Structure formats: structure tokens, C-alpha cells
Amino acid sequence: xxATLAGFFDDVASGKGLGPPVDRPALVELxxxxxxxxxxxxxxxxxxxxxxxxxKSRVRDxxxxxxxxxxxxxxVTDLSPSLVLGQLVDRLVGTYVVxxxxxxxxxxxxVESLRAERNERTLAWLDAAAPETIxxxxxxxxxxxxxxxxxxxxxxxxxxxxxxxxxRIPFAGGRIELSGRFDLLLGGRVTDLPPxxxxxxxxxxxxxxxxxxxxxxxxxxxxxxxxxxxxxxxSAGDGITTTAPISADGLRSAxxxxxxxxxxxxxxxxxKSPSVTAHPGCRWCALLDVCETGQRxxxxxx
Amino acid sequence: xxxxxxGREWRGRALDRLSPxxxxxxxxxxxxxxxxxxxxxxxxxxxxxxxxxxxALKARRQIGLPALQELSAAAEDRRKMTPLxxxxxxxxxxxxxxxxxxxxxxxxxxxxxxxxxxxGGRAAATRAAxxxxxxxxxxxxxxxxxxxxxxxxxxxxxxxKDVLSLSARIDFGPWVRPGVVESNAxxxxxxxxxxxxxxxxxxxxxxxxxxxxAIHLASGDxxxxxxxxxxxxxxxxxxxxxxxxxxxxx
Numbered sequence: 188x189x190a191t192l193a194g195f196f197d198d199v200a201s202g203k204g205l206g207p208p209v210d211r212p213a214l215v216e217l218x219x220x221x222x223x224x225x226x227x228x229x230x231x232x233x234x235x236x237x238x239x240x241x242x243k244s245r246v247r248d249x250x251x252x253x254x255x256x257x258x259x260x261x262x263v264t265d266l267s268p269s270l271v272l273g274q275l276v277d278r279l280v281g282t283y284v285v286x287x288x289x290x291x292x293x294x295x296x297x298v299e300s301l302r303a304e305r306n307e308r309t310l311a312w313l314d315a316a317a318p319e320t321i322x323x324x325x326x327x328x329x330x331x332x333x334x335x336x337x338x339x340x341x342x343x344x345x346x347x348x349x350x351x352x353x354x355r356i357p358f359a360g361g362r363i364e365l366s367g368r369f370d371l372l373l374g375g376r377v378t379d380l381p382p383x384x385x386x387x388x389x390x391x392x393x394x395x396x397x398x399x400x401x402x403x404x405x406x407x408x409x410x411x412x413x414x415x416x417x418x419x420x421x422s423a424g425d426g427i428t429t430t431a432p433i434s435a436d437g438l439r440s441a442x443x444x445x446x447x448x449x450x451x452x453x454x455x456x457x458x459k460s461p462s463v464t465a466h467p468g469c470r471w472c473a474l475l476d477v478c479e480t481g482q483r484x485x486x487x488x489x
Numbered sequence: 490x491x492x493x494x495x496g497r498e499w500r501g502r503a504l505d506r507l508s509p510x511x512x513x514x515x516x517x518x519x520x521x522x523x524x525x526x527x528x529x530x531x532x533x534x535x536x537x538x539x540x541x542x543x544x545a546l547k548a549r550r551q552i553g554l555p556a557l558q559e560l561s562a563a564a565e566d567r568r569k570m571t572p573l574x575x576x577x578x579x580x581x582x583x584x585x586x587x588x589x590x591x592x593x594x595x596x597x598x599x600x601x602x603x604x605x606x607x608x609g610g611r612a613a614a615t616r617a618a619x620x621x622x623x624x625x626x627x628x629x630x631x632x633x634x635x636x637x638x639x640x641x642x643x644x645x646x647x648x649x650k651d652v653l654s655l656s657a658r659i660d661f662g663p664w665v666r667p668g669v670v671e672s673n674a675x676x677x678x679x680x681x682x683x684x685x686x687x688x689x690x691x692x693x694x695x696x697x698x699x700x701x702x703a704i705h706l707a708s709g710d711x712x713x714x715x716x717x718x719x720x721x722x723x724x725x726x727x728x729x730x731x732x733x734x735x736x737x738x739x
Contacts, residue, residue: 278609278612278613281612281613281616282609282612282613282616284616285573285577285612285615285616285619286608286612290608290609295607295609296607296608296609296612297609298609299606299607299608299609299610299612299613300545300609300610300612300613301613302592302606302610303544303545303606303609303610303611303613303614304544304545304546304613304617305542305544305545305546344571344572344573344574345571347571347572347573347623348573348619349572349616349619349620349623349624350616350619350620351616351617351620352620352624353672353706353707354707354708355673355674355707355708356674356708356709357674357675357708360677361674361675361676361677364674376627409709410707410708410709411627411709412709
């Protein structure tokens, strides 16, 4: 954990905080293994089943609790102030990255970004929100803008920043797809900076889930043919930077999770009865009111 | 070299097959793109009936292709330029000539839209285009042949002059080996979509590309098809089906 993101980049400049470079044969082997295993798993998908799209949350959810994952798959999460704040923070950071400055009115700027993206759902939510909700969002975003200003370095064009970069990696002839979006990619290729992924969280650093960071690294490695040297999470709620240096072992671990998750999803889609497992996410599960296992979960259970 | 003998042959074959299908149609002049062809075949997953409006996502290619031209020129001249530099330059140039207050008008040009969306909106358009350009820059062979911005890459196959044309878009590469940028991963339909580009070019000018390439930004893949007779026959069948349906509905 580093105090500020600027501090992390100072470390990177002096060669600290990065995973060892992952060589090309290791990546080729990883892709071959994923291809072999996911092709075999994809062949078990029922013929009438739609493409299985594995996202970060679908991998995490099905490994945590199959019943909860199936439920979550069918529920469209309502927008809430915290979810909208997350979207506003993403726009704020994206604007900082391309303009080099925090806008004077962070809220108005972020809403302009949402309009340019035609993000109608969030715009409608904002239009319908009570004045005190908007005032609260403005205040929270203002706090995060101050943290951004205090903890981020200048993001140089020479680092080739690219935000909201999508990755979709097909396997099993397209029946299975790994899908994700990086908040910010930096460096690599012809730049002087090692390849890095920066993920932005609107909340605090306590919610960072390490295997999620390896997931991002795996996606980038598969798409770009080069592994990021580190995945960094900047938490706008407390300004803390969490880092996960990436190694070949980290990527293998992420690949094994993907294979396990794909196997479970395909079995569920083929009609297997879902198991129930208590885990920290039970607190937010739509089934909590009727799930005794979930109700029994205590923080000490891990 | 592209084989103009095969190109002329395929031009003749395509027109002999497709022109009679619209010989008796009385309808306003229409141009079908590849998506229009798929739409006629009811082969699109979702249909967007909303009028066209610019968005950061829809603008990224229009901003990105001239930005790639800037980057390519800079590489040629040995000037240092980053994707962000190039995109910023293009966005500023477009914004300067746009009209204010046109963000949601049907006939807005991209310049009008950029002018009308405020600094936060332009930042969103800039970051979407930078991400697109950077992905292209790392996936096309650099420096690239002929980046085709705006209308430079359009190809039109006239089936009946006053009634129907087919259109295709080429983003980069020489005409004999053209390429397109696809945002998504390849699908089973990708080879046919690339063959369609070759057929449209052959009908347009009687010259058949040898191969057509797509780079897929989301997956890092590259699809290349050789323009074999088998592929072109499949595409001609598909176009004939689509045009028959279009003629029935017209």
C-alpha cells in the first residue's frame, strides 16, 4: 500500500513495486491452457444457451456462492447514490487524465461527460433525484476531486494513457467470452513506462479484492500479448493506493479461477442444482431474507 | 497487384445476379451498408430505431482516423507525437468550426456536436478517441499504409443507379489489401463481412482486393481473408437474399 498514487509512480521510476516481467513463452502456455480447458468446457454448454460472458463479478460471484450468482445474474441492480458517485468519479479521473487538470466544477463536468456518452439511465436517475441527493453527490465528488488533486501525479501524454479500454477475449469458438473494462491503462509498448493498469474505486481501500486485480492483469495479458507489471487501485474515498505486482504465478492463479468459474457456470446452465455457500457478499444478496446460510454468515467466517 | 481480370469478372457476375432483382423496384434511392444487408436478413441481434445522434463512442472513429493520420505524418517526419497529442489536435480543429447548440439536432455534424457538449463532454470524446487510437496504433503495422479518414475510405457498388447501392468502409491499407478496424472480437460472421468489402470494391471499380484484414481492438486479434471464389460466391448469395427482401419491402 502506498500513500499516494504520485508516490507509487515515484517508486516505479526507481524500479520498485513492479512484478517481474512475464516472458512470452509463459503467456503462450497460459493461453494454450485456457484455450484447451475453455474449449472443452464450452463444448458442454447446452446448444440453445446464449454465449457465456464471464465478467469479473460473474467469476467472483459463482466461486463465492452458486445460488447467489444465479440470482445476481437475473437482477438488474438499481442505481443508487453510491453507484452514481462511482460513475461520476470515473468521469472525473478520465477528464483529469486527458486535460491534466481537475475541473473547477467537477459535478457539472462529469454530467457533461455522461451526456456525451449518452448514458441515459444515469442521466434520468440524476434528473429524478431529490435536491438533497444531488447536493450530497456534489459534496462527495468535490471531496474526491480534492483527493485526486492531492494524490495523483501529472499523467504525461508520453505514458499513452487510455481510459475505459474494453477487452473481450473469445474462447470455444466464441461460446465463452472473457469480458472487462480497464479504468486506465498506462505505458507499455513504445513508451518508457512499464505496462500498468490503474483501477479507480469511489469508496475506500478496504473493499479491494486481490483476485479481481489478477483478473484485470489476465485480460490485459491475453489481449495485448504482454502482461502488466502491476495493477494499481486508487481509492477515491480515502485517497489510498493499493498495488498488486503481477507475476506469471498471479496470472496462472487468475486463469485457474476463470476455468473453475466457467466450469461451474456451464454446469449450472446445463441444469445442475446450485450449491449455497456463506461468504461476505451475503450481506448484499437479494436472497438474504430467505437464505438461512447467508443469514448465519458472520464477519469472522472470512 | 490486384487482379483486374478477376475483378472485372466478379463485377460482371455480381451485377448480372443483383441488378435484375431491383429492375422493377420503384422506391427512393437507398444505400445499404453491411449492417443494412444484415438487417434485411433479420440477422442483427438488436435494432436501433432511434435517429442517429453523436456520442463519444460513435465519434471515436471519426476523430480517431484523422488522429492516426497525424501520428503517421509525425512518424514520417520524425516528429514526436502521442495519441493524446494527436486526438487533442483533431478535437480542437473540429470544435473550432462547429456550431454551438447542435448537440441533439438530427443534422448535426461531428464538429457541431463537439462544439456543443462543453469541456466535460469534449473530455469524454477525447478519452474515447485516445483509447481507440492507441489500440489501433499498437495493432496496425506501423507506419501504416493509407489511413482513410472521413469519406476517403467509402466504397459504393451501384446496383441500379437511381435505386440501390451497396456501401462499405475501408479504414486503412492499400486498395489491394484493405483493412478495417473492428471494436469487437472476431465472430463467425467476420470473414463474410470482410469478403463483402471486397465484393463492393470489385463492383465499384472492377478491381478485386487480394485480401481484406480486420484488426479487433477488444481482443487483440487480426482476421485476414483471401478473396477466393468460394467466399465471394457465399457473399453474392447473401447479398442476393438481402436485396430480394429489400425489393419486396420497398
